[in-house]
Amino acid sequence: xxxQPVEPCTLALFGGLGDLALRxxxxxxxxxxRAGLLAADTRILALGRESGEPATHMxxxxxxxxxxxxxxxxxxxxxxxxxxxxDYLSMxxxxxxxxPVLADKLGPVARMIAYFATPAAVYGAICEGLxxxxxxxxxxxxxxxxxxxxxxxxxAVNEAVAAHxxxxxxxxxxxxxxxxxxxxxxxxxxxxxxxxxQWNQHHIxxxxxxVAEQVGIEGRWGYFDQAGQLRDMIQNHLLQxxxxxxxxxxxxxxADSIRDEKVKVLKALAPIAPEQLGQQVVRGQYVAGNILGKxxxxxxxxxxxxxxxxxxxxxxxxxxxxxxxxxxxxxYLRTGKRMPQKLxxxxxxxxxxxxxxxxxxxxxxxxxxxxxxxxxxxxISLQVMTKEQGLDKxxxxxxxxxxxxxxxxxxxxxxxxxxxxxxxxxMKGNQNLFVRKDEIEYAWKWCDQLIAGWRQQGDAPxxxxxxxxxxxxxxxxxxxxxxxxxxxx
Ligand code: BG6
Numbered sequence: 001x002x003x004q005p006v007e008p009c010t011l012a013l014f015g016g017l018g019d020l021a022l023r024x025x026x027x028x029x030x031x032x033x034r035a036g037l038l039a040a041d042t043r044i045l046a047l048g049r050e051s052g053e054p055a056t057h058m059x060x061x062x063x064x065x066x067x068x069x070x071x072x073x074x075x076x077x078x079x080x081x082x083x084x085x086x087d088y089l090s091m092x093x094x095x096x097x098x099x100p101v102l103a104d105k106l107g108p109v110a111r112m113i114a115y116f117a118t119p120a121a122v123y124g125a126i127c128e129g130l131x132x133x134x135x136x137x138x139x140x141x142x143x144x145x146x147x148x149x150x151x152x153x154x155x156a157v158n159e160a161v162a163a164h165x166x167x168x169x170x171x172x173x174x175x176x177x178x179x180x181x182x183x184x185x186x187x188x189x190x191x192x193x194x195x196x197x198q199w200n201q202h203h204i205x206x207x208x209x210x211v212a213e214q215v216g217i218e219g220r221w222g223y224f225d226q227a228g229q230l231r232d233m234i235q236n237h238l239l240q241x242x243x244x245x246x247x248x249x250x251x252x253x254x255a256d257s258i259r260d261e262k263v264k265v266l267k268a269l270a271p272i273a274p275e276q277l278g279q280q281v282v283r284g285q286y287v288a289g290n291i292l293g294k295x296x297x298x299x300x301x302x303x304x305x306x307x308x309x310x311x312x313x314x315x316x317x318x319x320x321x322x323x324x325x326x327x328x329x330x331x332y333l334r335t336g337k338r339m340p341q342k343l344x345x346x347x348x349x350x351x352x353x354x355x356x357x358x359x360x361x362x363x364x365x366x367x368x369x370x371x372x373x374x375x376x377x378x379x380i381s382l383q384v385m386t387k388e389q390g391l392d393k394x395x396x397x398x399x400x401x402x403x404x405x406x407x408x409x410x411x412x413x414x415x416x417x418x419x420x421x422x423x424x425x426x427m428k429g430n431q432n433l434f435v436r437k438d439e440i441e442y443a444w445k446w447c448d449q450l451i452a453g454w455r456q457q458g459d460a461p462x463x464x465x466x467x468x469x470x471x472x473x474x475x476x477x478x479x480x481x482x483x484x485x486x487x488x489x
Pocket of ligand 1: 213232
């Protein structure tokens with residue numbers, strides 16, 4: 001990371017005492033400060049509904065910082081410098097009278113970033129308030145996901161924001177785009193002609209994208225139950241990963257060139273008709289089970305749970321992209337809560353050689369796989385076929401990995417959190433890693449038809465025990481095509 005500070009700005013953080021701000025945003029800003037990337041006069045104003053003394057709330061922010069920044073990375077000097085930039089203002093985001101008070105508090109501002117870490121339902125009111133108080137002109141707005149819960153509601157949010165902020169000052173977050181290894185997909189694909197020439201239906205048989213989490217709902221039942229895993233993870237993170245894997249090479253690295261290519265992929269995603277859902281999509285909901293030797297409750301037994309909920313905590317599906325590059329290549333997507341481990345990984349399965357000359361029993365071994373591990377143990381491995389060593393081995397084949405482990409290669413470098421990168425890019429005014437309005441809308445359109453199909457079919461989620469890889473139907477989903485999930489996880 002370069003250590004030249006970016007231009008100074010005032011960051012107004014709406015939802016400044018919320019979970020996201022405390023767990024992710026303040027630690028990320030602290031790390032930017034520690035790396036020398038925040039200009040001396042950059043200020044951060046946390047805005048929350050919570051009344052009381054600002055000093056009390058700032059102390060609370062400080063305590064959380066010390067909790068969430070790894071111990072070895074808490075440097076007292078940097079911590080004090082960071083805390084000195086902070087201020088707190090209590091305000092009701094829906095109250096129009098609160099915005100002139102905010103403007104007074106801010107004073108003259110050359111460049112402002114308004115970060116909305118609040119429910120999307122209040123984005124419109126915040127934008128109006130900022131505009132009415134004369135705070136919109138030099139401001140970039142950052143919108144957290146989820147933006148709406150379907151196409152119509154996301155359009156309404158986007159329009160309410162667009163009434164005051166043009167697209168080139170609107171930064172929609174999908175934090176997966178800020179992950180170092182996700183950005184590496186662009187380097188891997190477009191800086192290596194080796195892969196790019198093979199990246200199509202002539203050479204690739206299928207693609208797997210798995211984003212598994214070990215955690216359950218973690219006190220977020222109210223939000224999660226309204227959303228479910230399809231809206232919470234597939235509509236954004238998994239479809240973004242799919243786009244980065246499937247898109248055509250952009251003509252340059254500009255934000256719009258990349259986003260234009262991603263949109264083409266989203267537009268080419270084949271809808272899944274209600275009558276195909278049974279074969280192509282599996283919904284699951286975890287029941288009590290065992291994780292790391294501990295019994296954990298089922299989804300319906302979590303704190304504040306509605307015991308009749310049929311919200312899914314797991315989705316596996318088989319998607320198809322209708323274009324020349326990907327015709328006939330299934331993309332298997334799988335994501336769930338309470339899986340045996342936290343794992344985000346993409347596996348590209350290459351086709352068998354066109355003419356097979358080795359012993360028939362070795363045939364199942366034959367196929368190259370490119371495994372891109374996004375988290376944990378970030379790295380890339382390419383499974384290649386070699387011959388067993390030894391006089392007595394004949395032409396016995398084995399599959400060996402060519403490994404590139406980022407954690408080993410860059411042993412001394414810490415991998416920055418996604419939010420560090422994203423906040424830095426907003427400060428620089430670079431929209432590459434943010435999602436454009438039409439991307440969000442095409443992603444919703446595709447997810448909406450799945451949700452409508454589930455409703456029409458009365459499709460209830462299938463139970464799976466916490467600590468397993470989802471309902472058995474998700475295994476059948478892929479074995480029906482004569483394949484299995486990589487590593488038979
Ligand atoms: C968020 C989802 O967007 O991503 C959460 O709302 C999920 O439900 C989280 O836990 C996963 O992010 P990460 O970076 O831990 O993989």
